[in-house]
Amino acid sequence: MAGYDAEVIVVGGGPAGSVAAAALAERGRRVLLLDKARFPRHKACSEYVNAAGARLLADLGLERDLDALGAHRMEAMLIHAPGGRRFLADFAAAEPSGTALGLSRLRLDALLLERARAVGAEVREGAHVREALTEDGRVQGVEVTIAGVRETLRAPLVIGADGRHGVVARSLGLECALRWPRRTGLVAHYRGVSGLDRWGEMHVGAGCYAGLAPLEEGLVNVAFVTGSAAVANRAEPLEAFFERGLAGLPEVARKLAGAERVGRIRGVGPMAHRARRVAGDGFLLVGDAASFLDPFTGDGVYEAMRGALLAAPIADAALRVGDVSAERLASYRDVRRCAFWAKRRVAWLVQGFISTPALMDYAADRLDERGGARETLSGVLGGLRPAREALSPVFLARLLRP
Ligand SMILES: Cc1cc2nc3c(=O)[nH]c(=O)nc-3n(C[C@H](O)[C@H](O)[C@H](O)COP(=O)(O)OP(=O)(O)OC[C@H]3O[C@@H](n4cnc5c(N)ncnc54)[C@H](O)[C@@H]3O)c2cc1C
Structure with missing residues (x-):
């Protein structure tokens, strides 16, 4: 040394x-x-820390500290498709005690x-x-x-x-x-957002999406994600762009009516x-x-x-x-590949769905009706079940058949 x-x-x-x-x-x-x-x-x-992340933090011995800091436990994520369909990705149903966390x-x-x-x-x-x-x-x-x-x-x-x-x-x-996706994420904290006790929400629109995650002390994280070119070429201040983007998603606009932004908007892109x-x-x-x-x-x-x-x-x-x-x-590269490859593929598939409004509507409709497929996907999205389950032909057929 x-x-x-x-x-x-x-x-x-x-x-x-x-x-x-x-x-x-x-x-x-x-x-x-x-x-x-x-x-x-x-x-x-x-x-938003997914359910696998919440479990990992508990394994690190931090559960009591997280509770003391007021981390918000989320049992599920309500996912809205562009045409108004929606489904509940219910982590607790996928695995008892499966909860995600919201903490700044x-x-x-x-x-x-x-x-x-x-x-x-x-x-x-x-x-x-x-x-x-x-x-x-x-x-x-x-x-x-x-x-x-x-x-x-x-x-x-x-x-x-x-x-x-x-x-x-x-x-x-x-x-x-x-080269793809080239998106920028804009986030801010709000107070006074209604109806987000047990879960967070994702709202997919045309060329954009928004996320709402309840945090400690009544704060809610509001994210707006859209193409980096749209953010870079905007003709208005960032605040107006952010608020106009959120107002274009009717369910989000309803939730934010009467809410107040706390602090500034932070942005990153392309991500x-x-x-x-x-x-x-x-x-x-x-x-x-x-x-x-x-x-x-x-x-x-x-x-x-x-x-x-x-x-x-x-x-x-x-x-x-x-x-x-x-x-x-070199073994680090191999263990990473082993741990992350399947979820990466699921994430790419999800990118395909959220970039194609008709496909997202179709899938949200099927997931809302089909408990088995919904439970598998909820477990996979939360990191509670092996991601390869959502790549199997059986799952994809269950999800996509008419
Ligand atoms: C808009 C947006 C929304 C997201 N939402 C979520 C979400 O809800 N849930 C989720 O799980 N993930 C989310 N992510 C991803 C998540 O933020 C990252 O994956 C996570 O922060 C990665 O952690 P990290 O420790 O690798 O890097 P970081 O958290 O970025 O930490 C890097 C650290 O390095 C320091 N640093 C950087 N450069 C230097 C330097 N030159 N010298 C010294 N220090 C340096 C920085 O100060 C920082 O503290 C989101 C990302 C974006 C952009």
């Missing part, structure tokens, strides 16, 4: 970085976590970061990483600016958990935007991207830094945390034997 500042530098203290840092610190590794922000901080997100990222991310600190990771906030440091053909640390001073921090392993367009992937030339590789000589990528498709299926936070838990034992074993080569770390 001579000449190193830590055994692992984790760049980014979102869900992926905090969970990775904690899992490695718990294994006895010397971990340095760097984030450019100071926590608590807001993050543009619909702030202000609270959730600070909780996860504090947990990482508590189990021994050294956390530096306000530490802006400028690039990955590459020497002798492998990553050996980062260049970072802390309090206006640029410094080099060294470690044999760097974990890029710095989100979409993260600097670690970018400086290694691994960033790759997807879909991936890194060409998630592991290489001296580095791993976790969470959005590795890939992100679209928020509709609500997998982002869960996959960020799960990916971190997949990375940690591989990183730990590599550090123990003093070999952090691409070959040694």
